[in-house]
Amino acid sequence: MxxxxxxxxxxxxxxxxxxxxxxxxxxxxxxxxxxxxxxxxxxxTPEIAVQAVKDFTPEVLEYTKSQGVDSLREKVVGYYAKHDISIDKDDLIITCGGSEALIYVVATVANADDEIIIPEPYYANYISFSEAFDAVCVPITSSFDNNFALPPIEEFEKKITSKTKAFLICNPGNPTGYLYSKEEILQLAAIAKKHDLFLIFDEVYREFVYDGASHYSIMQVQGIEQNAIMIDSVSKRFSMCGARIGWVVSKNKQVLKSVLKFAQARLSPPTYSQIAAERAFDVPExxxxxxxxxxxxxxxxxxxxxxxxxxxxxxxxxxxxxxxxxxxxxxxxxxxxxxxxxxxxxxxxxxxxxxxxxxxxxxxxxxxxxxxxxxxxxxxxxxxxxxxxxxxxxxxx
CATH class of the missing domain: 3.90.1150.10 (Aspartate Aminotransferase, domain 1)
Structure with missing residues (x-):
């Protein structure tokens, strides 16, 4: 056998x-x-998104661009502008869900045996995505007793080796529900810049914050444009998990060029899902x-x-x-x-x-x-x- x-x-x-x-x-x-x-x-799921799919009746269901249709990418750019995040459509690539985005990013930044430091507990598929490319997840344990706040930054420094390539953070966190503060994010950004590491932030739950708190994005940090990579998705935001539409955002053109190679290999994101996702961004506040x-x-x-x-x-x-x-x-x-x-x-x-x-x-x-x-x-x-x-x-x- x-x-x-x-x-x-x-x-x-x-x-x-x-x-x-x-x-x-x-x-x-x-x-x-x-x-x-x-x-x-x-x-x-927003009715306008479902209706957009029903209204789309092409004679030929064609491939779209590998990086996603321009109109959807422009909607994403407009959405971020409302949240004080300045990007243009060439800073993002549409993927088949946030999961594909993470897979492409890990494949882009890590060679075999390279290390990615992740606070644990973490989204379990981070391990799967890393091991699929023979990268190594290096855990840094956060504590139940303080609601899984960011461990002391000194602990991150201790974990860094010659093989370390990136930090991977989910904000707000799955599975903990922890929301990283601006101060915590700036600490991570400083150490990533100091050691020339990538900062990969999974922000698919960015809407879901409580008690009057606000979400601070890695893309709002100044001076780390070449380090920062953001993952996002419509899945949770619009209750559209089955649409499988996500994206990678970065100002690092080398990263995006590499991600696009993977995107081209799978040809294109699904047309109907992109139509639904684009229309979903028209929901009222x-x-x-x-x-x-x-x-x-x-x-x-x-x-x-x-x-x-x-x-x-x-x-x-x-x-x-x-x-x-x-x-x-x-x-x-x-x-x-x-x-x-x-x-x-x-x-x-x-x-x-x-x-x-x-x-x-x-x-x-x-x-x-x-x-x-x-x-x-x-x-x-x-x-x-x-x-x-x-x-x-x-x-x-």
Whole structure:
């Protein structure tokens, strides 16, 4: 039998999706599952985006430009201008989702065995994207006790070696919900400039900030234009995860030229999705106000309900729509599987994402889960009530 590559063998399963077979089995058994495991918003996709696709009836569905249609790129430029970010359309390349953008960026900046420093816990696919190109993720651990704030900048300096090529930061963070401050970003920018490193910022959750805070973009930092690379997407912003439209932004022309080579190899982004994405940017500002108001309520309900559960500790997210919770169990993955495979309360159960897969450092995250508050308030209340009873039963056993 032919042998697959070492790269394919070592690539980790997604901690977000690895329990899907258990969920499918539970559904077949007639159970209702409350999905708190994945960042799939239930907010309605803007109708104008859906209608734009319905209205597009070409005789021939042609390839578009590899870097994306100009009209969409111009809409993205206009969007950023409203947020005090100055770019032009030649500073960005449209990709098939933020994931493809990250893949192309990692492939562009890192050779085999080069190192990318990432605060952990982090979005699990960062490992997959890096290992696919034989790059090495170097974790720097942030603490549950301070809501996963940026570790001391001195710790970053200690991790830098001759093989270090970049810092990779998600702001606001997935899975922690941490929102990096302007001061923290400027600290990272200074050390990246000092050591001539790339600063890759994943800003797909930039809209989702709470408590009167504001998002500060890496593209707003002066003097690091050749270091800064931003990843963004319509997926969360407009509840269009299935559209698979994202982009890379950088003032570094060598980076963009290289990313374009990868984009040309896959020919072009999907036409219909670009049409929907372009039209989505025409939503009124009230759309975002209403969405953030909704997530603010959901966050409040989730945190309050979790704090009522004996033995549970929960971090306070400042952005995105995730939080990390510590459960009174030794192995959260075993508990999450048990929830789907063995447990139900009135034929209902809950699906969570074990947090171990969001860490690179062995031994961390074993009793933690990531929770996505992407359900309506009443469903969140019900889900946490099921979790409360499930923990009692699990610990009895």
């Amino acid at each position: 032919p042998k697959i590559s070492h790269r394919a063998e070592i690539l980790p399963l997604s901690p977000i999706r690895k329990l899907t077979p258990y969920a499918e089995k539970a559904v077949k058994e007639g159970k209702t599952i409350y999905h708190l495991n994945i960042g799939q918003p239930d907010i309605k 009230t759309y975002f106000t209403e969405v953030i108001d909704e997530y603010t309520k959901r966050r409040k309900v989730l945190i309050e309900e979790l704090q009522k559960v004996e033995g549970v500790r929960v971090s306070m997210p400042k952005g995105a729509f995730y939080c990390i919770a510590e459960l009174p169990v030794k192995n959260a993955e075993d508990f999450c599987i048990w929830l789907l495979d063995k447990y139900a309360l009135n034929n209902e159960t809950v699906m969570l994402a074990p947090a171990e897969g969001f860490y690179a450092t062995k031994g961390l995250g074993y009793n933690q889960v990531r929770i996505a508050y992407v359900l309506k308030e009443e469903k969140i209340v019900r889900a946490i009530s099921i979790l409360r009873e499930a923990l009692k039963q699990y610990n009895k056993n």
